[in-house]
Amino acid sequence: MYIIVEDDPSVADALESLLSGAGLPVRVFASAEELIHSAPPTPEDTMIVDLGLPGMSGGELVRHLEKAGATPRVIAISGKSSRTIARETEGLAAVKILRKPPAADWLEAITA
Amino acid sequence: MGELEDRRTAVSEARFESLLDTAADGVIVIDETGRMLVFNKICEQLFGYTSQEAIGQNVSLIMPPEFSVSHDRFMHNYHRTGEKRIIGIGREVSGMHRDGTVFPLELSVGEAKTAEGRQYIGVLRDLRSRRAVEQRVSQLQAQVVHMTRLSAMDEMGAAMAHELNQPLTALLLYLQAVARQVRACHADEKPPSDKMLGVLDKAVLEAERASHIVQRMRQMVEKRDPERATIDLREVVNEALDLSEFVAQGATVTIRRVFGMTPIQVDADATQIQQIILNLLRNALEVAKESEERWVKVSIGSDDRSAFVSVTDSGPGFSEDVGKSLFRTFSTTKKSGMGLGLAISRAIAQNHGGDLMADPGGNGQGATFTLMLPMHHSDEAEEDTWG
Numbered sequence: 001m002y003i004i005v006e007d008d009p010s011v012a013d014a015l016e017s018l019l020s021g022a023g024l025p026v027r028v029f030a031s032a033e034e035l036i037h038s039a040p041p042t043p044e045d046t047m048i049v050d051l052g053l054p055g056m057s058g059g060e061l062v063r064h065l066e067k068a069g070a071t072p073r074v075i076a077i078s079g080k081s082s083r084t085i086a087r088e089t090e091g092l093a094a095v096k097i098l099r100k101p102p103a104a105d106w107l108e109a110i111t112a
Numbered sequence: 113m114g115e116l117e118d119r120r121t122a123v124s125e126a127r128f129e130s131l132l133d134t135a136a137d138g139v140i141v142i143d144e145t146g147r148m149l150v151f152n153k154i155c156e157q158l159f160g161y162t163s164q165e166a167i168g169q170n171v172s173l174i175m176p177p178e179f180s181v182s183h184d185r186f187m188h189n190y191h192r193t194g195e196k197r198i199i200g201i202g203r204e205v206s207g208m209h210r211d212g213t214v215f216p217l218e219l220s221v222g223e224a225k226t227a228e229g230r231q232y233i234g235v236l237r238d239l240r241s242r243r244a245v246e247q248r249v250s251q252l253q254a255q256v257v258h259m260t261r262l263s264a265m266d267e268m269g270a271a272m273a274h275e276l277n278q279p280l281t282a283l284l285l286y287l288q289a290v291a292r293q294v295r296a297c298h299a300d301e302k303p304p305s306d307k308m309l310g311v312l313d314k315a316v317l318e319a320e321r322a323s324h325i326v327q328r329m330r331q332m333v334e335k336r337d338p339e340r341a342t343i344d345l346r347e348v349v350n351e352a353l354d355l356s357e358f359v360a361q362g363a364t365v366t367i368r369r370v371f372g373m374t375p376i377q378v379d380a381d382a383t384q385i386q387q388i389i390l391n392l393l394r395n396a397l398e399v400a401k402e403s404e405e406r407w408v409k410v411s412i413g414s415d416d417r418s419a420f421v422s423v424t425d426s427g428p429g430f431s432e433d434v435g436k437s438l439f440r441t442f443s444t445t446k447k448s449g450m451g452l453g454l455a456i457s458r459a460i461a462q463n464h465g466g467d468l469m470a471d472p473g474g475n476g477q478g479a480t481f482t483l484m485l486p487m488h489h490s491d492e493a494e495e496d497t498w499g
Contacts, residue, residue: 010279014285014314018292021289021292021311022292077281100278101284102281102284102285107289
């Protein structure tokens with residue numbers, strides 16, 4: 001399962017189009033809180049999470065899931081500067097970063 | 113008796129002559145028919161005629177032709193109706209030098225009832241040097257406004273990049289999705305589906321969203337001459353607030369708008385007014401962010417003469433000392449200079465015939481900054497004539 005956590009509806013919709021167009025199973029959440037209140041992800045899932053979510057941030061969500069022991073594969077997306085991204089992902093286990101706007105094919109990057 | 117009177121008259125005439133010639137302003141006396149009786153030294157310099165040449169001629173000699181025609185009519189009107197269009201009032205008019213140069217003059221007119229009928233005394237001041245200074249000042253002001261707009265732009269830069277990132281990201285992902293699907297259809301030798309068209313439509317919408325953001329920013333940044341127009345203050349302020357909210361997205365300060373239902377019309381340059389509002393708002397948001405209640409109130413009101421926009425924050429207000437130095441250029445209580453912004457804002461307001469006032473608040477009251485602008489009056493059709 002591919003889990004998208006993104007507050008911008010257009011970006012979330014476009015990501016969903018890309019993944020589901022390739023025949024992949026997708027679920028979309030607009031916030032970290034929404035995901036937590038739903039079924040927790042499993043290690044088999046891939047979570048694509050915007051670091052700059054309002055409320056609980058993307059980094060906090062990953063930390064929260066790590067603590068709960070339900071760590072999916074994480075791909076963080078962000079439009080911020082590399083310094084900000086480094087600060088926001090500090091202390092997290094291997095996280096793949098995709099920067100907005102995309103410079104390469106994201107489907108390949110996500111499924112690789 | 114008669115001899116003494118003559119002597120007195122001669123003395124007072126000599127005094128009058130020397131007064132005329134030492135006067136810093138041009139002085140002209142005309143009779144009821146518009147004939148010039150007095151033409152002093154300054155007038156000789158202003159208009160290029162000697163007093164001998166000018167005296168006895170109609171005053172239209174020193175007016176541009178378009179005014180000389182109406183001047184006779186205005187004098188006639190005044191004699192008939194007694195309605196004063198210029199006497200005792202004074203206004204800006206155009207004069208014409210012998211060589212045809214037309215230039216601005218400030219003219220004040222007085223009236224004297226003499227034994228030889230009514231006479232009019234005109235005092236003339238050349239406005240050219242003052243005009244040049246005014247022009248220079250307004251040029252400089254435009255430049256500084258441009259600069260502050262640029263520095264505001266700099267601050268907005270990060271917010272902008274983020275804002276543009278979203279539609280661009282969505283746009284590129286939609287296009288990647290469609291490209292894949294088209295390729296897949298091609299391989300299976302199937303025609304493209306309606307679904308792909310739907311995705312393309314969404315991609316176009318995202319491109320439009322991005323260009324809309326750029327357009328809005330461009331309007332704020334472009335340098336141009338001030339353009340006065342009759343505007344509804346509520347609309348102009350609203351737009352500035354929208355922009356500010358858009359830049360401060362995700363911020364936790366509430367902006368309350370207290371607007372009436374009726375349009376509030378002022379004659380102003382909308383962009384410059386927005387510049388002031390954005391400046392006040394930026395300061396207020398900064399202060400409100402640190403306060404407990406976290407709000408900024410923007411209210412608009414008016415009386416017969418003036419329109420007001422007040423920006424109040426939920427902060428602690430500021431001390432009297434700070435209040436005194438607030439508008440001084442470069443004075444600031446923050447690291448990122450707000451003094452310059454306030455000084456410029458006040459200059460812009462005054463340039464519009466208005467002002468910018470500060471109420472320091474304190475004792476649990478936040479500070480209030482009020483922009484005052486004169487109301488638009490539609491019946492104020494000013495004529496630039498000598499009449």
